Amino acid sequence: MWGRATCTTRPTSFFGDQYVKWNLETDTFYSGPKDIHSNFGGHFSHVDAVMTVLGSVGPSYMHNKAYIFFGNQYVKWDLNTDTFYSGPKNIAYEYGGHFSH
Secondary structure: OOOHHHHHHOOEEEEOOEEEEEEOOOOEEEEEEEEHHHHOOOOOOOOOEEEEEOOOOOOHHHOOEEEEEEOOEEEEEEOOOOEEEEEEEEHHHHOOOOOOO
């Protein structure tokens, strides 16, 4: 899905319960649409927002992670291994009540 190299050359675009990938090197369609739930280990079925942290910016627990937000929860995806990292977690609780759905 992602992985360190593909994260920068083949970004993922989410819409509804599906996603597609675009190849930035050739500026062409790469793959999809594919079902989010089936292809992301069943951890979520739609995406409201994604925050990626590439490299060593911020605290080490955030390095090379994608925070995938859906409803009132989020999961972390490891961009180095292209695997589920942790979650789901409650957004309001984990972010000190700064966000509400």
